[in-house]
Amino acid sequence: MQNFHQPLGMTRIVHTLAVLALWHGCLAFIYVDPNPRPIIYPPGYDRLAVEMAISRRSPDGPLVWTLSGLREGDIMDDYSNARNVIRDTNKLWINNTVPFAFAPGYTNEQMVEIIKGMKLIMKGSCIKFRSVKIGVDKDFIYIQPLSGCWSLVGRQGTGAQTVSLMPPTNGSTCVYYGVAAHEFLHALGFEHMHDNFNRDDYVTVNFTNVQPKYYHDFDKISKKDYTDFGVPYDYDSVMHYDRYAFSVDPDDATKTTIIPKDPNAVIGQNDHVSKRDFKKLNIRYNCTDFL
Ligand SMILES: [Zn+2]
Numbered sequence: 192m193q194n195f196h197q198p199l200g201m202t203r204i205v206h207t208l209a210v211l212a213l214w215h216g217c218l219a220f221i222y223v224d225p226n227p228r229p230i231i232y233p234p235g236y237d238r239l240a241v242e243m244a245i246s247r248r249s250p251d252g253p254l255v256w257t258l259s260g261l262r263e264g265d266i267m268d269d270y271s272n273a274r275n276v277i278r279d280t281n282k283l284w285i286n287n288t289v290p291f292a293f294a295p296g297y298t299n300e301q302m303v304e305i306i307k308g309m310k311l312i313m314k315g316s317c318i319k320f321r322s323v324k325i326g327v328d329k330d331f332i333y334i335q336p337l338s339g340c341w342s343l344v345g346r347q348g349t350g351a352q353t354v355s356l357m358p359p360t361n362g363s364t365c366v367y368y369g370v371a372a373h374e375f376l377h378a379l380g381f382e383h384m385h386d387n388f389n390r391d392d393y394v395t396v397n398f399t400n401v402q403p404k405y406y407h408d409f410d411k412i413s414k415k416d417y418t419d420f421g422v423p424y425d426y427d428s429v430m431h432y433d434r435y436a437f438s439v440d441p442d443d444a445t446k447t448t449i450i451p452k453d454p455n456a457v458i459g460q461n462d463h464v465s466k467r468d469f470k471k472l473n474i475r476y477n478c479t480d481f482l
Contacts, residue, residue, distance in 0.1 A: 220322040222292035224333060224351050233268070236260055241339045246360035253441045254433050254459055255365055256373060259339030263383055263408045264436070265374065267341045267353070278418055282345030282380055287476050289378070290323035290331035297336060301358060301366045305334060308371025315469040317478035318379065332378055340365030342377035354378055369461035373429050376468065380475060384428040385449055385458075388414045393424040393452055400446040405437035420474045425467035426456040433459025
């Protein structure tokens with residue numbers, strides 16, 4: 192009689208090795224954190240509303256991460272730490288290396304898609320994503336299938352550091368390589384482009400079309416905490432939101448919230464890391480071979 196009771200653990204290991212074979216250099220490691228750090232959501236955070244908004248999002252709707260219910264949509268603040276940390280070298284990843292692990296709950300295809308986001312960053316910089324070595328690496332990114340797509344900004348120095356990438360719900364998902372790359376850039380120390388201190392020279396934020404509860408999501412980043420290293424403003428940045436971010440009605444084409452001063456500018460892409468994104472990343476992490 193055939194044994195239908197294959198141990199699941201073994202199946203998972205075999206699948207993980209398959210991912211490894213496809214993406215050598217990026218081992219997909221599934222890890223259950225024995226001492227998870229509690230995630231403290233901001234006051235008023237509504238998990239069900241986030242899941243609903245993402246599941247109802249139309250394909251040409253707003254960028255998926257803007258629906259995640261946190262500051263600027265997708266930034267989880269650790270209230271014990273200063274934010275907008277890109278100037279703070281303590282928040283960088285040591286030796287340009289970002290150890291990572293997946294929490295259980297992703298399919299192999301989803302892990303491959305997320306790893307594609309890492310590969311995208313690795314291709315144009317000296318940043319290295321690799322599987323965490325438990326007991327050796329103090330800090331690592333812990334990719335979890337929670338509600339919404341979000342990340343903290345910079346390395347927090349607290350061990351397992353969550354990046355949430357919600358799996359598909361009725362088609363809309365955070366598990367897309369460009370979304371993953373956006374969230375990983377937050378974890379590497381990036382803030383949003385359209386909130387840069389000089390943004391008013393390049394875009395107009397039309398507050399009449401912004402839902403009032405999201406006004407603060409357009410607060411500019413302070414020059415004290417953040418620098419663009421003199422790299423010019425970048426409409427093409429993967430960290431730039433789209434024209435309908437936090438709109439009162441994103442389905443109404445007239446209700447734009449971010450209007451580029453350059454009429455030909457395209458904003459809100461999530462398919463690539465721009466040249467200027469890479470430039471800043473490579474300056475920040477001293478990737479001299481890529482500059
Ligand atoms: Zn973001």
